[in-house]
Amino acid sequence: MFELDIRSRKPIYEQLVDKLKELIISEVMKADEQLPSVRVMAQQLTINPNTIQKAYRELEVQGYIYSIKGKGSFVSPDTPKQNSEKMKTIKTELIKLLSEAMYLGITSDQLVEIIKEVESTIGGGSKSDSIQ
Amino acid sequence: MFELDIRSRKPIYEQLVDKLKELIISEVMKADEQLPSVRVMAQQLTINPNTIQKAYRELEVQGYIYSIKGKGSFVSPDTPKQNSEKMKTIKTELIKLLSEAMYLGITSDQLVEIIKEVESTIGGGSKSDSIQ
DNA sequence: CATCTGTATTACGATTAATAGTACACTAGG
């Protein structure tokens, strides 16, 4: 199903998140389609179910899938369209600005503060755990 | 000279970076003024010289001081100033972009990820407890 | 040469992160 590099620096669950995200964004997997259960997936990839679960949870937090206890995990009908041209442009610009700001001495702490502020003005619609 | 909290969750070298940065930004320490040598500082604070050195190095990376082997470390004549017009412009632009991105569904987690990436390419900006 | 200075290398201890093992909880179909 996937090729995972078990000895990569990149954690398995993260590789999994990336691959699945790609499948979802590219709409190879369609809205409300069920994903393989954590155990099935785990068996196929010969890794621990809990690692799959971690990936699924991450995808859920990011809004790509939703999970129902006892039923399964499914592709979200309203996934973040971060592959849109607009989002790509924004991300590129963001990285440029962040680099500049950090080069001028702004700290991660300060950036996180700014994010929290913006988050609150946008409204609580965030699917993410709040930043501590 | 300083009060460092040895049992704080925040690393000693980071506390040192913050304190010194403050002194420099507030111009209590002026351009080209020499800082205490790593050893003197270490003895005064009863910590290892290498910890001081790490702080100094961080400050140098961020452009607050410069060091010359065999001579000493000195306040940079051109320190980053976050209240500069340039920084203000960047912050404003940053908030605008962040709002757009979050409106399109990007999560705080993802933003933190991006910050971490940028941070590592910059060459290790000061790390924060807030980002995990 | 003696004694300042910063720097590089290495190692150790503690903390954190990734993964695994096990047990719990919910759902749906016999």
Next chain:
DNA sequence: CCTAGTGTACTATTAATCGTAATACAGATG
């Protein structure tokens, strides 16, 4: 109900990272 599927929570173990320290090296100055 009960069983076999599902996700989830908790704990343990291993690996990686991080902060700090010990030591040794290297340039500057007189």
